[in-house]
Amino acid sequence: MRTRQNRKSFPVYILVFLAPAVIIYTIFMVFPLLDSLRLSFFSITEQNREIFVGIQNYITLLTDSNYAPRFWGALKNNLVFFTIHMVVQNSIALLLAALLASGIKGSSLYRTVLFMPTVLSVVIIGFIWQLILNPLWGVAESILQAVSLEALFKPWLGLPGTALITVSLISVWQFVGIPMILFFAALIGIPEELMEAARVDGSSGWQTFWRIKFPLILPTVGIVAILTFVGNFNAFDLIYTMKGANAGPDFSTDIMGTLFYRTFFGQQLQLGNPTMGATVATMMFLIILSGVLIYIFLWQRRIQTVEM
Amino acid sequence: MTNTIDRHKPSTLPFIYRFRRFLEGLFPHLILMGYGIIVLFPIFLIIINSFKSRKAIFGMPFQIPGPETFSLIGYETVISRSNFQVYFMNSIIVTVAALILTLLIGAMAAFALAEYPFRGNALLGLYLAIGIMIPIRLGTVGILKLMVNLSLVNTLMGLILIYIAQALPLTVFILSQFFRQVPKELKDAARIDGASEYRIFFLVVPLVRPAIGAIGIFTMIPIWNDLWFPLVVAPSPKTATVTLGVQQFLGQFVSDWNAVLSSLTLAMVPILIFYLIFSRQMIRSITEGALK
Incomplete structure (x- = not known):
């Protein structure tokens, strides 16, 4: 029988349980992350030696005429990408969730359908939309024609003015299911008595939603916002699939993900540069981390005080 | 009680009021169906056109393949010109291996965190939880360097290890919460019977099976769909996964519409079937998970 005979020493079985997870996680996630952070302060010579350069890589990234315009451009585009997700994706998700949670018939069938694109790979989604929006095939144009709006059709993906919005909306189309389910879960978790009381007071559906339900699901709104933020500033697959590593036109x-890939591996005339890649990754890390910290310390704390 | 009132009310109300209520009830369905069509139509369009001749794809894109327009030419090109079978095998090996190992290793760690109040327990839990919010991709420069040093570039093993590391944080976090809910009496009874801690672990695991199932599904999908790590760590034709294989194949065959549509359908259908089988369970588990 295994009793705690030697209390002082750490029980072996705890080590056995923890070791595989801790070792794999440390070697393949934590260590590479720290190594990337470290490499952002180094430069690699032609003899493959690492030399410490302090914050030189960051200065280069933020001021050099080759890097800076790309960095600020990617950051700006990423903010647009994120804003479109926050406004379009999360509003549609909230509307759909509110309808699904209203006790409507066939709610589970609707949920299955609406969640479907989320499980497909971004590569597939990217190509599907590329085909549909392709003027050669003309499917999108025919659909617009059916509602007499064909004058609006343009090769949206190919024009610098509309490409980013188009790609963002395709991403919204794919991922709207996730916030929808999270909002749905929060809405059906609201105690029925609260709704009952509101109905007795004679408030309309619209009023009940914004005055009672919405404030109650604010914690979920925060979770959705931070998930969108982390996902968007880490996005890569869709742009790479649809527009290549050069993220054209022009x-x-x-966005940050494609900039990271290009900087790390190089593209066309530009050579790949691991340490500059690590610098871009560290900037992404800082952006994501600041988002997470704002969420934890400002949003969650405020929600808690509101709840009290 | 409200039901009986509702059932009586409409008959006594004027027609115009009843009609308004009917419209109000219809409206949500119209929105949901409208959005449902926006979701399904693109997928449907790709699948039906993959079974048509090139002429019909361009001539009548919205029609279901008929006897005259039916063609499997695209599938023939995909099967003969690509390594789809290899890609599928690679994806299955990577996904299944990563999944099983994540669940086993993750459950062990989660059990230890939930069961034993050893020193540093909370700190270790926090350490493992960092990976929930910080995407593993940001460590790619370090990961590639490590893979080169361990000679794991262009191996499925490399991918499997990365995906385990990626999936562990959330797995451990969620499973440890479930292990905490297992009644203590059960484990104590087993201990009195002289069961070892390892034995108790395997006694308790079946009790959190629903959670394991849900986590399993959510671990699988991102691994199966990932483009980044196959592209960076294992891009060789021998180790390419379906997602990467499709991406590269489509890049080469952009102008062969039959082949493009067929390969998209081939890549999509297995996941859709899997999804339709498990969708209820999946959506229920997020719904319940989010309520916790």
Whole structure:
């Protein structure tokens, strides 16, 4: 029988349980992350030696005429990408969730359908939309024609002015299911008595939603916002699939993920540069981290005080 | 009680009021169906056109393939010109291996965190939870360097290890909450019977099976769909996964519409079937998980 005979020493079985997870996680996630942070302060010579350069890589990234326009451009585009997700994706998700949670018939069938694109790979989604929006096939044009709006049709993906918005909306189309389910879960979790009381007071559906339900699901709104933020500033697959690593036309769809890939591996005339890649990754890390910290310390704390 | 009132009310109300209520009830369905069509139509359009001749794809894109327009030419090109079978095998090996190992290793760690109040327990839990919010991709420069040093570039093993590391944080976090809910009496009874801690672990695991199932599904999908790590760590034709294989194949065959549509359908259908089988369970588990 295994009793705690030697209290002082750490029980072996705890080590056995924890070791595989801790070792794999540390070696393949934590260590590479720290190594990337470290490499952003180094430069690699032609003899493959690492030399410490302090914050030189960051200065280069933020001021050099080759890097800075790309960095600020990608950051700006990423903010647009995120804003479109926050406004369009999360509003549609909230509307759909509110309808689904209203006790409507066939709610589970609707949920299954609306969640479907989320499980497909971004590569597939990217190509599907590329085909549909392709003027050669003309499917999108025919659909617009059916509602007499064909004058609106343009090769949206190919024009610098519309490419980023188009790609963002395709991403919204794919991922709207996730916030929808999270909002739905929060809405059906609201105690029925509260709704009952509101109905007795004679408030309309619209009023009940915004005055009672919405404030109650604010914690979920925060979770959705931070998930959208982390996902968007880490996005890569869709742009790479639809517009390649150069994120054309004229870098108009370039976001942090594609900038990171290009900087790390190089593209066409530009050579790949691991330490500059690590610098871009560290900037992404800082952006995501600041988002997470704002969420934890400002949003969650405020929600808690409101709840009290 | 409200039901009986509702049932009586409409008959006594004027027609115009009843009609308004009917419209109000219809409206949500119209929105949901409208959005449902926006979701389904693109997928449907790709699948039906993959079974048509090139002429019909361009001539009548919205029609279901008929006897005259039916063609499997695209599928023939995909099967003969690509390594789809290899890609599928690679994806299955990587996904299944990563999944099983994540669940086993993750459950062990989660059990230890939930069961034993050893020193540093909370700190270790926090350490493992960092990976929930910080995407593993940001460590790619370090990961590639590590893979080169361990000679794991262009191996499925490399991918499997990365995906385990990626999936562990959330797995451990969620499972440890479920293990905490397992009644203590059960484990104590087993201990009195002389069961070892390892034995108790395997006794308790079946009790959190629903959670394991849900986490399993959510671990699988991002691994199966990932483009980044196959592209960066294992891009060789021998180790390419379906997602990467499709991406590269489509890049080469952009102008062969039959082949493009067929390969998209081939890549999409297995996941859709899997989804339709498990969708209820999946959506229920997020709904319940989010309520916790």
